[in-house]
Amino acid sequence: MSDNNKMTIIATKGTFDWAFPPFIIASTGVAMDKEVTIFFTFYGLNLLLKDTSKLKVTPLGNPGMPMKMPFGPKWLQNIDFGPKIPTILWNIPGAESLVTWLMKKTMAKHGVAKLEDLRSMCQEFDVKFIACEMTVELFGYNKEDFIDGIEFAGAATYFEEASSGNHHLYM
Amino acid sequence: MADETLDASGLNCPLPILKTKKALSKMDAGKILDVISTDAGSVKDIEAFCNQTGNKLISTVEDGGKYVFTIERV
Numbered sequence: 001m002s003d004n005n006k007m008t009i010i011a012t013k014g015t016f017d018w019a020f021p022p023f024i025i026a027s028t029g030v031a032m033d034k035e036v037t038i039f040f041t042f043y044g045l046n047l048l049l050k051d052t053s054k055l056k057v058t059p060l061g062n063p064g065m066p067m068k069m070p071f072g073p074k075w076l077q078n079i080d081f082g083p084k085i086p087t088i089l090w091n092i093p094g095a096e097s098l099v100t101w102l103m104k105k106t107m108a109k110h111g112v113a114k115l116e117d118l119r120s121m122c123q124e125f126d127v128k129f130i131a132c133e134m135t136v137e138l139f140g141y142n143k144e145d146f147i148d149g150i151e152f153a154g155a156a157t158y159f160e161e162a163s164s165g166n167h168h169l170y171m
Numbered sequence: 172m173a174d175e176t177l178d179a180s181g182l183n184c185p186l187p188i189l190k191t192k193k194a195l196s197k198m199d200a201g202k203i204l205d206v207i208s209t210d211a212g213s214v215k216d217i218e219a220f221c222n223q224t225g226n227k228l229i230s231t232v233e234d235g236g237k238y239v240f241t242i243e244r245v
Contacts, residue, residue, distance in 0.1 A: 028185040031192035032223045111183040111210070121189055 006035045006165030008158070013171065014043030016055040016100050016115070017065075022047065022171050023118040030125035034167070038122075039158045041132035044171075045139065048131055048146045052115055056096040057103050060087065067099075070106040123149055130157060173205035173241065174198065180209045180237070187213045188220050191242070195226060198244045203229070206240040214238060 007029045011022040022038055029036045040048050046055055059065050059082065067082040089095065107114075113121070123129070129150040136143070136152060143152065151157075162168055177194045179187040187208045194204055206217065214231060217240045221228040227243040 024185050027189055031185070031188050032220060111181045111186070113182075113186050125189075125192075 004164065004166045005033065006037070006161075007167040007169070008162045008165050009036070009038045009169045009171055010158070011038050011040045011044035011047055011171050012042050014046030014055065016057040016103065018171070019047045019052070019055055019115055020112075020118070023115070023122055025169065025171075026127045027118060027122045027125055029167075030122070030127055035165075036122075036125075037128040037130060037161045037165075039130045039132065039161070042135050045131055045135055045141065045146075047119070048129060048150055050145060050147055055115070056100045058090060058096045059085075059099060060090045068106070070102060070109050119147075123147075128161070130161070172203075174202040176205045176207065178207045179213075180207055182208070183210050184212050184216065188216055191217065191220065191240075192224075195242065195244050200244055202244050204242045204244060206242065208238045208240070209236060211236075211238075213240070217242070 007026075009022050009026060013019070022044070026036045026038055046052070057065075059067060063082070065082055066080050067085065068080055069077050071077070090099075129147075131146060131150050131152050133152045133154050136146075175194060175198060177190055179190050182190070187206065187210055191204070191206050194206075198204060206213075208217075214233075217231070218228055220226070221242060225245050227245060229241040229243055230239075231241075232239045
């Protein structure tokens with residue numbers, strides 16, 4: 001495999017919805033014969049936690065998010081509740097958990113892979129996971145909080161990884 | 172006649188591709204894999220996958236929302 005066949009991704013988002021793109025693109029990249037490295041920094045570190053149950057999705061400050069029911073009669077499923085529900089209601093305790101649960105239901109219905117499955121598939125495909133050491137310390141994480149098989153390093157290591165590649169994404 | 176069959180029905184992007192990759196990697200060169208998918212996006216994606224990885228897409232058959240891709244492992 002030639003060196004310029006490498007792809008790197010910088011993963012910076014730590015919500016449930018944004019956890020998917022880095023793992024989808026990385027696993028597909030390897031399937032397409034790319035060598036892939038993901039550098040997880042700031043909130044992106046959440047994606048490497050052993051316990052991903054803290055990852056939530058919220059409609060707060062997220063006006064682009066469609067809000068459709070994953071079950072019920074067809075006419076009900078076609079309604080986009082996003083623009084219909086006042087934003088203030090998403091401040092109610094439990095709203096995030098409810099919305100996250102609904103999104104998980106929707107994904108399961110559409111045959112989208114589970115987050116943990118995509119992540120372990122990336123590891124099985126030898127995607128290199130690098131956790132940003134500085135933000136691990138900054139946010140008070142312990143290395144034991146994260147899954148096995150990851151490296152801890154800094155920005156310079158990212159550059160070294162990226163120098164041999166020709167495809168770099170910031171997510 | 173295919174040597175192996177992979178049923179990826181009900182699975183969505185990128186799972187049909189990932190499972191195809193895994194199935195092919197376990198097969199010897201020259202062997203034939205049939206992939207069954209219900210994901211309409213996999214028509215373009217399987218073609219792109221084969222172009223990129225050098226595996227040979229022998230045929231694509233659609234039957235009422237079900238796609239069968241016949242791929243030769245190189």
